Amino acid sequence: MLVILMPLLLGLGVAAVAMLALYALWLRPAVLKAQRKAEDADLLQRKLEAEAKLRLDEAIVQAKEEALRVREKLEDELRQRLAALERQEEKLEAEHRKRLATLVRQEEKISVRDDALEDRRQSLEEREKAVMEEHRVLGERVDAVARREGSIEAELLRVSKLSRDEARDQLLHSLEDEFRGIAERKAKAIEAQSLRDVEGRVRRILVDAMQRSVVDYVTAATLAVVELPSEDMKGRIIGREGRNIRAFEQVTGVDLIVDETPEAVVISCFDPVRRETARLTLMNLMLDGRIHPVRIEELYEKAQQEVERTIREAGERAAERANVHGLPQQVIDMMGRLRFRTSYAQNVLDHSVEVSRLCVSLASELGLNVEAAKRAGLLHDIGKALGPEWEGPHALTGMEYLKQLGEKDAVTHAVGAHHHEIEPETGEALVVIIADTISAARPGARRESLENYIKRLTSLEAVANEFPGVERSYAIQAGREIRLIVKPNEVDDLGAARLAEAVARKIESELEYPGQIKVTVIRETRASDVAK
Numbered sequence: 406m407l408v409i410l411m412p413l414l415l416g417l418g419v420a421a422v423a424m425l426a427l428y429a430l431w432l433r434p435a436v437l438k439a440q441r442k443a444e445d446a447d448l449l450q451r452k453l454e455a456e457a458k459l460r461l462d463e464a465i466v467q468a469k470e471e472a473l474r475v476r477e478k479l480e481d482e483l484r485q486r487l488a489a490l491e492r493q494e495e496k497l498e499a500e501h502r503k504r505l506a507t508l509v510r511q512e513e514k515i516s517v518r519d520d521a522l523e524d525r526r527q528s529l530e531e532r533e534k535a536v537m538e539e540h541r542v543l544g545e546r547v548d549a550v551a552r553r554e555g556s557i558e559a560e561l562l563r564v565s566k567l568s569r570d571e572a573r574d575q576l577l578h579s580l581e582d583e584f585r586g587i588a589e590r591k592a593k594a595i596e597a598q599s600l601r602d603v604e605g606r607v608r609r610i611l612v613d614a615m616q617r618s619v620v621d622y623v624t625a626a627t628l629a630v631v632e633l634p635s636e637d638m639k640g641r642i643i644g645r646e647g648r649n650i651r652a653f654e655q656v657t658g659v660d661l662i663v664d665e666t667p668e669a670v671v672i673s674c675f676d677p678v679r680r681e682t683a684r685l686t687l688m689n690l691m692l693d694g695r696i697h698p699v700r701i702e703e704l705y706e707k708a709q710q711e712v713e714r715t716i717r718e719a720g721e722r723a724a725e726r727a728n729v730h731g732l733p734q735q736v737i738d739m740m741g742r743l744r745f746r747t748s749y750a751q752n753v754l755d756h757s758v759e760v761s762r763l764c765v766s767l768a769s770e771l772g773l774n775v776e777a778a779k780r781a782g783l784l785h786d787i788g789k790a791l792g793p794e795w796e797g798p799h800a801l802t803g804m805e806y807l808k809q810l811g812e813k814d815a816v817t818h819a820v821g822a823h824h825h826e827i828e829p830e831t832g833e834a835l836v837v838i839i840a841d842t843i844s845a846a847r848p849g850a851r852r853e854s855l856e857n858y859i860k861r862l863t864s865l866e867a868v869a870n871e872f873p874g875v876e877r878s879y880a881i882q883a884g885r886e887i888r889l890i891v892k893p894n895e896v897d898d899l900g901a902a903r904l905a906e907a908v909a910r911k912i913e914s915e916l917e918y919p920g921q922i923k924v925t926v927i928r929e930t931r932a933s934d935v936a937k
Contacts, residue, residue, distance in 0.1 A: 629671070629672040629680050629681070629683075629684045630666075630669055630670075630671055630672075631669065631670050631671075631672060631684060631687050631688065632668060632669050633668045633669060633670065633691070634668070634691065635668065636667065636668060638668075638691060639663050639670065641696050642661070642663065642670065642687075642690075642696060643663060644696065644697070648698065649696050649697065649698065649701070650663065652697075652698035652701050652702075653683075653686070653687070653701050654879075654881070654888075655888070655890065655927060655929075656686075656698075656701055656702055656705050657679065657682060657683035657686060657705060658674065658676075658679050658683075658877065658878075658879030658881070658888070659672050659673060659674040659679060659680060659683040659879070659881065660672070660673040660674065660881035661673075661683075661687075670687075672684055672687070673881070674879075674881065675859050675862040675863075675880065675884070676745075676859075676862075676863075677745035677746070677747070678712060678716075678742070678745045679879075681712055681715075681745060682705065682708045682709055682712050683705075683708075685708035685711055685712065686701065686704050686705045686708040689704045689707065689708065690704055715741075715744075716738060716741035716742050716744065716745075717737065717738050717741050718741070719740075719741040719743075719744035719754060720736075720737035720738055720739070720740040720741030720742075720744075721737055721741075723740055723741070723743075723744075723754050723757065723758050723783070724737060724740070724783070726758050727757075727758045727761035727762065727779065727782075727783045728765075728779070729761065729779060729780050729783050733810050735810060736784070736787070736807070736810060739787055739790045739791070739806075740754065740757070740783070740784070740787060740790065741754075742790040743757060743786065743787075743789060743790050746789055746790065747859070751845065753786050753789055753790075756786065756844055756845070757782070757783050757784070757785065757786050758783065759844045760782040760783070760785060760837070760840045760841050760844050761779050761780075761782035761783040761840075762782075763782065763839075763840035763843055763844060764778040764779050764781065764782035764833075764836050764837055764840045765778065765779045765782075767836045767839060767840060768832075768833065768836050771832065771836070773832045773833055773836060774815065774832075774833055777813065777815040777816055777819070777833045778819070778833040778836045778837065780813075780816050781815070781816045781819035781820055781823075781833060781834075781837050782836075782837050782840055782841075784803065784807060784812075784816065784820055785800070785803070785819070785820050785823045785837055785841060786799065786803065787803040787806065787807065787820070788800060788801070788802040788803030788804075788806065788820075789803075791803070791806060793867065793870075798824065798826050800820060800821050800822070800823055800824045800826050801821055801826050801827070803820050803821070804817045804818070804820045804821030807820060815831060815833055818830065818831060818834055819831065819833050819834040819836075819837045820837070822834040822837075822838070823837045823838050823841050825838075861884060861916070862880040862884050864916055865880045865884060865887055865912065865916065865922070866878050866879070866880050866887070868908070868911055868912055868915060868916065869887055869889050869908050869924075871911075872889075872904060872907065872908060873895070874891050874892050874895040874896040874900070874904065875889050875890070875891055875892075875904075876890045876891060876892050877889075877890050878890070884922065885921065885922060885923065886922065886923040886924075886925060887908070887912075887922060887923070887924055887925070888925045888926075888927060889904065889905075889908065889924070889925065889926045889927065890927050890929075891904065891926055891927070891928050893928050893929060893930040896926075896928060897928075898928065901926040901928045902926070904926050905924045905925070905926045908924045908926075909922070909924045912924070
């Protein structure tokens with residue numbers, strides 16, 4: 406048994422030794438290496454965690470800084486918006502106060518009118534009582550006369566021994582003479598009282614119509630000031646050797662004044678349409694930044710289209726303000742041109758709207774055709790917007806123009822008669838005459854000098870345009886110079902000199918003007934091609 410166990414125990418001892426050797430030589434180093442790797446991994450993890458925490462802290466700090474910047478920006482925007490809201494609130498409050506003051510004034514006027522109406526009602530009641538009393542007294546007198554007639558008739562028959570018919574005839578003659586005198590005195594008194602009442606009523610009607618129909622005017626001038634973004638823009642507008650400013654004045658037909666006024670230039674022209682077109686052209690040139698002759702022509706054409714659109718909108722607004730509907734588009738466009746027309750410094754389009762409103766008030770008070778009077782009042786000066794092909798007084802040309810467009814006879818007659826070129830035959834025509842006079846004659850509505858000035862410059866251009874070969878002409882420098890743009894294929898250089906002399910001689914013979922007028926003829930030939 407021992408013999409058997411010994412080898413077994415020896416084998417177990419060898420196995421144990423081998424296991425210890427294996428552990429010492431292989432397993433223990435592997436375990437130690439694994440422990441070191443675990444420690445390194447743990448150290449790396451702690452390091453990564455520390456770096457991540459550091460980066461997280463940095464991100465939080467950056468986020469806080471960004472949030473602070475955003476908050477400051479939002480606070481600035483909020484302050485700006487609050488300031489804008491405060492300004493808007495102040496503006497609205499000022500407008501509210503202004504409207505409230507206007508309403509108070511209107512209420513005061515209405516109160517005054519109510520008091521006047523109450524006084525008038527009481528006066529009518531008193532007059533009615535007086536008339537009733539007069540009727541009663543007249544009835545008593547008639548009864549007394551009848552009794553007297555009976556007694557006289559009996560006495561006459563007794564004394565004169567006349568027949569009944571003869572006595573009646575004598576009595577009737579005496580009564581007729583007596584009552585004729587009474588009736589004449591009463592008729593004169595009633596006529597005088599009626600005239601006083603009518604005059605008072607007419608005054609009230611006219612004053613009320615003017616108060617309800619007044620239109621604010623802005624006096625038109627011959628200058629337009631254009632603000633510049635900087636002083637350097639003046640040099641760009643003038644251009645090298647003045648080529649840009651010469652091209653601008655030649656294309657637009659205005660006088661561009663560049664002086665010592667800081668950051669501003671002045672556009673001078675008597676024609677408001679031409680002046681507005683030039684102003685838009687210059688504004689678009691500054692916005693575009695490319696200022697040279699070709700670009701000036703391109704933007705001038707666009708400005709002309711913009712002015713035409715403005716004219717159309719002005720005509721539509723005028724018809725809406727006057728509450729006149731159903732006007733043809735041609736008439737609306739033609740009325741819009743009156744926005745840039747003045748008559749003795751009074752804007753003709755606003756004047757037409759005011760005349761239309763006055764016509765409504767007067768026609769309604771007089772029981773006339775309100776629609777015809779209102780329409781004629783708005784269109785009465787449309788002849789002033791017609792071109793030079795329409796010759797004659799503007800009242801007659803406007804009447805013919807409206808007839809061609811199928812306007813009603815009542816309207817065309819009132820338009821043609823508002824300056825008595827034809828005799829007014831309708832009440833509506835008389836109403837238009839009265840309304841036109843009221844609108845023009847009220848203090849501050851018109852000024853004579855500007856109208857005469859514009860007429861003189863218009864006549865100056867008309868004389869120049871009569872000559873053959875003239876494409877267009879512009880009166881500038883307040884009428885001290887006229888520039889003629891001629892067609893280069895019809896007028897040569899020698900013909901340009903002869904044309905300047907001929908225009909100067911015709912101006913001398915036909916026009917009256919102060920000082921001297923310089924005649925400048927501009928002839929320009931252009932050639933262009935396209936590179937493909």
